[in-house]
Amino acid sequence: MSASSRTLREEVERLDREDPLAPFRERFLLPEGIVYLDGNSLGALPREAAARVERAVREEWGKGLIRSWRDAGWIDLPLRIGEKIGRLVGAEPGSVVVADSTSVNLFKVLAAALSHRPERKTILTERGNFPTDLYIAEGLASFVGKGHSVRTEPAEKIVPSIGRDTAVVLLTQVDYRTGARHDLARVTGEAHERGALVVWDLAHSAGAFPVDLAGAGADFAVGCGYKYLCGGPGAPAFVYVAPRHQRNVQPLSGWFGHAAPFAFEAGYRPAPGVGRYVCGTSPILSLTALEAGVDLFLEAGMDRVREKSVRLADLFVELVEERCGGRGLALLTPREPARRGSQVSFAHPSAEGVMKALAARGVIGDFRPPDILRFGFAPLYGRFVDAWDAAEALGAVLAAP
Numbered sequence: 001m002s003a004s005s006r007t008l009r010e011e012v013e014r015l016d017r018e019d020p021l022a023p024f025r026e027r028f029l030l031p032e033g034i035v036y037l038d039g040n041s042l043g044a045l046p047r048e049a050a051a052r053v054e055r056a057v058r059e060e061w062g063k064g065l066i067r068s069w070r071d072a073g074w075i076d077l078p079l080r081i082g083e084k085i086g087r088l089v090g091a092e093p094g095s096v097v098v099a100d101s102t103s104v105n106l107f108k109v110l111a112a113a114l115s116h117r118p119e120r121k122t123i124l125t126e127r128g129n130f131p132t133d134l135y136i137a138e139g140l141a142s143f144v145g146k147g148h149s150v151r152t153e154p155a156e157k158i159v160p161s162i163g164r165d166t167a168v169v170l171l172t173q174v175d176y177r178t179g180a181r182h183d184l185a186r187v188t189g190e191a192h193e194r195g196a197l198v199v200w201d202l203a204h205s206a207g208a209f210p211v212d213l214a215g216a217g218a219d220f221a222v223g224c225g226y227k228y229l230c231g232g233p234g235a236p237a238f239v240y241v242a243p244r245h246q247r248n249v250q251p252l253s254g255w256f257g258h259a260a261p262f263a264f265e266a267g268y269r270p271a272p273g274v275g276r277y278v279c280g281t282s283p284i285l286s287l288t289a290l291e292a293g294v295d296l297f298l299e300a301g302m303d304r305v306r307e308k309s310v311r312l313a314d315l316f317v318e319l320v321e322e323r324c325g326g327r328g329l330a331l332l333t334p335r336e337p338a339r340r341g342s343q344v345s346f347a348h349p350s351a352e353g354v355m356k357a358l359a360a361r362g363v364i365g366d367f368r369p370p371d372i373l374r375f376g377f378a379p380l381y382g383r384f385v386d387a388w389d390a391a392e393a394l395g396a397v398l399a400a401p
Ligand SMILES: *Cc1c(COP(=O)(O)O)cnc(C)c1O
Pocket: 101, 102, 103, 104, 130, 132, 133, 172, 176, 201, 203, 204, 224, 237
């Protein structure tokens, strides 16, 4: 392809000028000279998060001290932010709470799900699932130890493998390596027809595209606060429990999941609803930061976020193919928007070195073993020119001897 047929940067700058979400970029603190395509691992810093955390530290903690549990509403944060995240993932009111990490929440919901299906012993999951999901499932199955086990299958064999012994299907909706997306409603329906429950990990879904948990009749879900949602490093995670499953208890029955934590009662009485999925004292400063990130998504609207995400990823794929055809890249991410999340992945035999060379040029994506280049698109701060600059840098890196 001749150089003159390449898309010019000026053409792409026009897309940013016409982008209704462009003003949101100013709401983030981003370093100069960096093209950040790793918001799927750690979302960027919202200015408002920095301001709110500062206020929470100086005013609420510094001056309010212990009184802030009530006066500053600390006690309400897990459910209040859960309610907001619930709107992003299509949950029924009162069915999401923010607590702990994704890994810990997986343990709680998997255990709860197993207790709903005592006669079934298998947790069915995807062979390529994120490691912590597999580790937690295996750890729980061997700990329960009543003949429970984990069965792994490739993505396309999950639905046909749901059998009479499948208690719960555990799936990450968007594959962290390839960006391929499961049809949440279809798999949930198939599992229910066969008598199994489903736990969805929404780590690469929440903040990436609209999810409709209630519409799909979902059972349980967990998700991450520090990736697309921009909650900050180690931000607490969220957990969704369908209203019909909320009467069961989860095993981490800590005092903050008690109906009256400050009554200091002798016995455990679970809080009504999803509040019982909180275990111990919440990280208030981290929750404060997370709420600022979540508020930006509510303000922008997930439909608009998704629309731009699809356009950014499509443009990036088009530009990379324009510049890097024949350079050994293989697109791993499905081209159909409905079948993918908000990342674009390519396989390349020297992926690790290529990603290092990109970083040296100020383009931050990430490498995932064995040979994957991963680029995440976060429409609230990502620009069309970022896709252009990244594709241009990738072309230069791959053309270098
Ligand atoms: C990032 C990620 C996690 C993270 O779990 P933590 O407990 O927050 O470390 C879990 N599952 C998936 C699919 C992820 O991508």
